[in-house]
Amino acid sequence: MIDRGLALSVGVVVLVVVITRRLRPPRTIEPRSLLDALIPPVLVGGLVGRLTYMALDDLDSFVHVRDVLIIRGGVEFWAALLVGIGVAARRASRDGCPPVLRLVDLAPVALWAMAAYDATCLLREGCFGPESPIGLRPTGLGQPVIPLGLLSAGLLVVAGVVVRRRWPHAPLTTLVAALTFVALVRAIASFWLPKFGSLLTRQHVESIVVAAAGMAATVVLVFTHGLSQPHDRPDGVDR
Amino acid sequence: MSFRRRAAVAAVSLVVAAGCTATTSGGTTFEPSGPPAELPSEPLATVDADQFSSILVGLRGRPVVVNVWASWCGPCRVEAPLLDEAAAEYGERVAFLGVASRDERGAAADFIEQYDLDYPNLFDADGEVREALGLRGFPTTYVFDAEGRGRATVIGGIGEQQLAAQLDDLLE
8 A cells, every 4th residue: 555645745855856956956966966965864864763753652663663664653853854964964074075065055955855845735634733714624624724834835945045045155054044944943833733632742842942952053153153154165066 | 777766766665665545535425323322341342334333323422533453554553552642632522433354353452452552442353344434445544523424534544633633623
């Protein structure tokens, strides 16, 4: 059996990456190598995220090894993202490119890919949010709701545009600010997403922690590094 | 095609194949009817389609979540803790009912024990219940409103957001 919704979402994300490769090619790698550059971080990050979720939720779930592949079961977002970033950084070092520069170069693609995934909530279980007279009505609900997935997708698209335009100024600050923005979007959206009970979910708490730490780090970096200092580009890296 | 790209395609294919059909449609065409009946007190009681229908009629007055599962189904294992958590959270406000179908009774009982499911589960020995519900895949979750009308059918694992949204909507 096929998880059609998830498969369609993945297909849309891959399509967005391919379009990005053509319209907004990366600067630190050959455009045709973009998928090759993204695949290892995504796969390793995704696997770690899935294993982390299973370990935090229920250790007994490891009895059935194949359940690791049931992505719909849940993926620990921040574990997946941070491990993916680590893998991408390591590969950049191996390529002789400053890791921060590579990460900032790939950040817009990652943000647009996340936006595509969020937007495809329409293809999966539905785009949920607080009730509203204007909005979308997911199947099974009697009232329309504000589609938070679509809103967050829009915000992530804008973030990707901003990050790309900042190249190559203050790459570390830009990168940390981008991560902070993702955390803020997730943290704020989580307040309105339906859940069991009134307590914050684990992933919601994680997003709040990352957002808080990210904001503090961004402020420190702005004061210590400024906002306009360009990074020295390695040989062969385009403007 | 580079090795990495082939590996990625293979990985995505595996993920896609390992999941189960996940689609949501409006309420099922199944309409509970007949005289109301109490839930059997024995665990994993065997029911036929008519008995199942009567049980649902007896549960009217509050929303009902019916989850059809099997012990061999991976996504069923993944969603079981979520449904148990939901049942605990919503308490008496929502009735949760599991139906083990196309399964061995012993394996189904082990599944219930392994996941410590506190909500009642029935045993669909002859497949009548899944046929009456029009089951198309495992697991499938049916949400009925307080009047017994089917509001949503989720084929494949149901997520917390989706279930919470539907139940909160019905309870308003």
